[in-house]
Amino acid sequence: MELKVLESNKIDEEVANEIVTLIKGKPNCVLGLATGSTPLGVYANLVKKYENKEVSFKNVRSFNLDEYVGLKHDNDQSYFYFMHHNLFDHIDIDPNNVHVPDGINYENCLKTYDNEIKKAGGIDLQILGIGSNGHIAFNEPGTDFDSFIHLVNLKESTIKDNSRFFSSIEEVPTRAITMGLRSIMQAKRIILIAKGKNKNRAIKALFDEQGIDEALPVSVLKLHPNVEIYCDKDAAEGVIDE
Numbered sequence: 606m607e608l609k610v611l612e613s614n615k616i617d618e619e620v621a622n623e624i625v626t627l628i629k630g631k632p633n634c635v636l637g638l639a640t641g642s643t644p645l646g647v648y649a650n651l652v653k654k655y656e657n658k659e660v661s662f663k664n665v666r667s668f669n670l671d672e673y674v675g676l677k678h679d680n681d682q683s684y685f686y687f688m689h690h691n692l693f694d695h696i697d698i699d700p701n702n703v704h705v706p707d708g709i710n711y712e713n714c715l716k717t718y719d720n721e722i723k724k725a726g727g728i729d730l731q732i733l734g735i736g737s738n739g740h741i742a743f744n745e746p747g748t749d750f751d752s753f754i755h756l757v758n759l760k761e762s763t764i765k766d767n768s769r770f771f772s773s774i775e776e777v778p779t780r781a782i783t784m785g786l787r788s789i790m791q792a793k794r795i796i797l798i799a800k801g802k803n804k805n806r807a808i809k810a811l812f813d814e815q816g817i818d819e820a821l822p823v824s825v826l827k828l829h830p831n832v833e834i835y836c837d838k839d840a841a842e843g844v845i846d847e
């Protein structure tokens with residue numbers, strides 16, 4: 606795992622540059638995309654680059670990591686809405702090439718999502734955030750490293766973290782559909798971004814502790830040959846560069 610510690614806006618620029626370089630080399634590449642506050646700056650940079658005609662997403666395929674169970678596409682807290690509002694509506698990606706796990710008709714999605722990724726040729730670059738409890742996507746502590754797409758009951762800590770986007774904690778869905786850890790590990794390359802003090806404990810555990818443990822889902826990434834971790838100073842505080 607390669608650790609890069611940069612200012613937050615530099616992370617956004619560098620990761621966006623990596624994505625654009627990938628698209629230029631492989632215009633029909635497959636991107637694995639994340640939601641949450643972490644990738645917002647990356648998406649803003651991608652929109653700018655599209656507007657400046659530096660890149661076209663015409664043939665890009667994308668697969669999102671996860672979605673809340675029970676939120677319709679037009680609910681502004683759904684990840685479908687998030688992706689369209691923050692990225693897809695502002696670039697030339699083909700709507701048929703966009704995939705977000707279906708939190709309403711999830712039965713079918715559970716059967717098909719991993720296969721669709723495989724049929725697309727696998728994910729070339731997976732973007733990840735990290736939860737304060739070390740989750741990646743909605744793979745909460747204790748998730749089987751061998752998991753594919755599945756339903757999950759969100760942990761109290763995740764519901765609390767995400768309640769900042771809702772008007773009350775009671776409105777936060779308690780279930781989600783998420784790509785599994787095995788699905789994520791099949792990506793050819795992974796970039797994880799961590800920003801802010803509340804990610805420091807998970808990042809420290811990732812680098813400080815020797816083990817690879819299902820209690821810390823992100824630790825599965827130690828088994829992947831091509832992972833870059835971008836942290837701001839707050840998230841990386843006390844972590845030795847490996």
Ligand code: PGA
Nearest residue numbers: 641642643734735736742
């Ligand atoms: P955040 O969420 O980007 O909103 O901090 C990240 C995550 O929970 O994976």
